[in-house]
Amino acid sequence: MPMPFSTEDLSIYYGEFQAIKNISMGFPAASVTALIGPSGCGKSTFLRSLNRMNDEIAGSRSTGHIWMDGIDLTAPHTDVIKLRQRIGMVWQRPNPFYKSIYENIAFGPRYYGIKNRKQLDEIVETSLRRAALWDEVKDRLKDSALALSGGQQQRLCIARALSVNPQILLLDEPASALDPVSTGKIEELITELKKDLRIVIVTHNMQQAARVSDYTAYFYLGTLVEHGETDQIFTNPEKNSTQEYIMGRFG
Numbered sequence: 001m002p003m004p005f006s007t008e009d010l011s012i013y014y015g016e017f018q019a020i021k022n023i024s025m026g027f028p029a030a031s032v033t034a035l036i037g038p039s040g041c042g043k044s045t046f047l048r049s050l051n052r053m054n055d056e057i058a059g060s061r062s063t064g065h066i067w068m069d070g071i072d073l074t075a076p077h078t079d080v081i082k083l084r085q086r087i088g089m090v091w092q093r094p095n096p097f098y099k100s101i102y103e104n105i106a107f108g109p110r111y112y113g114i115k116n117r118k119q120l121d122e123i124v125e126t127s128l129r130r131a132a133l134w135d136e137v138k139d140r141l142k143d144s145a146l147a148l149s150g151g152q153q154q155r156l157c158i159a160r161a162l163s164v165n166p167q168i169l170l171l172d173e174p175a176s177a178l179d180p181v182s183t184g185k186i187e188e189l190i191t192e193l194k195k196d197l198r199i200v201i202v203t204h205n206m207q208q209a210a211r212v213s214d215y216t217a218y219f220y221l222g223t224l225v226e227h228g229e230t231d232q233i234f235t236n237p238e239k240n241s242t243q244e245y246i247m248g249r250f251g
């Protein structure tokens with residue numbers, strides 16, 4: 001049975017400012033949830049909090065719970081390094097390490113204790129295949145990752161996240177810096193990956209949210225206004241403000 005993953009009454013503060021207000025929502029298995037809403041409404045803050053990345057920001061703190069498999073990830077004794085192995089993240093701008101393509105992927109598994117070269121080779125190949133990049137790079141694994149195009153670098157970052165076998169992938173506007181062809185590849189990849197993973201994606205692109213997500217959550221000023229199946233949110237939202245945002249952003 002797939003593990004449940006949800007937030008309960010989650011609030012996030014930067015100093016006195018409350019950026020996320022008491023959000024409770026679940027993320028079903030084998031599905032993509034899109035977080036949408038105007039700039040500054042808290043989408044990235046919420047996303048980053050799901051694997052405790054937001055803790056790295058000085059002055060930030062949270063209340064409430066993040067449940068994974070019956071365990072509260074906000075508990076102080078949580079091993080955040082292990083947690084980030086289970087919940088991977090890909091950022092808006094591709095950020096490969098200044099290393100070879102191979103070393104970018106092998107880095108995580110090595111960090112988590114895999115030393116055997118053959119095993120690492122297999123992980124590198126599998127991860128690059130899963131990220132639909134293998135055919136483009138298999139003959140140049142020793143080249144610098146920075147020699148890849150922006151779209152390839154982003155797929156490399158997805159492969160890097162996949163290399164440690166996460167159960168959840170957090171994507172913060174992963175295609176917003178890319179051209180339409182590269183964006184299409186990332187969207188295809190998301191659709192493929194969700195068969196094995198839970199994916200949460202922040203996007204400003206309504207067409208993209210409609211294309212790739214199964215569930216959509218509309219955020220406004222730190223609150224979760226509406227959350228439901230993407231088809232319903234896009235065709236028949238319950239709240240006027242959801243409709244206005246989506247209509248205003250479409251086309």
Ligand SMILES: Nc1ncnc2c1ncn2[C@@H]1O[C@H](COP(=O)(O)OP(=O)(O)OP(=O)(O)O)[C@@H](O)[C@H]1O
Nearest residue numbers: 014017019037038039040041042043044045046057
């Ligand atoms: N490091 C920080 N320190 C203080 N305030 C922050 C910090 N990061 C974000 N905020 C504030 O928290 C609120 C939510 O910001 P966040 O970046 O999460 O929104 P967003 O919906 O992802 O925006 P965008 O769509 O523009 O990326 C904003 O008011 C922002 O100014």
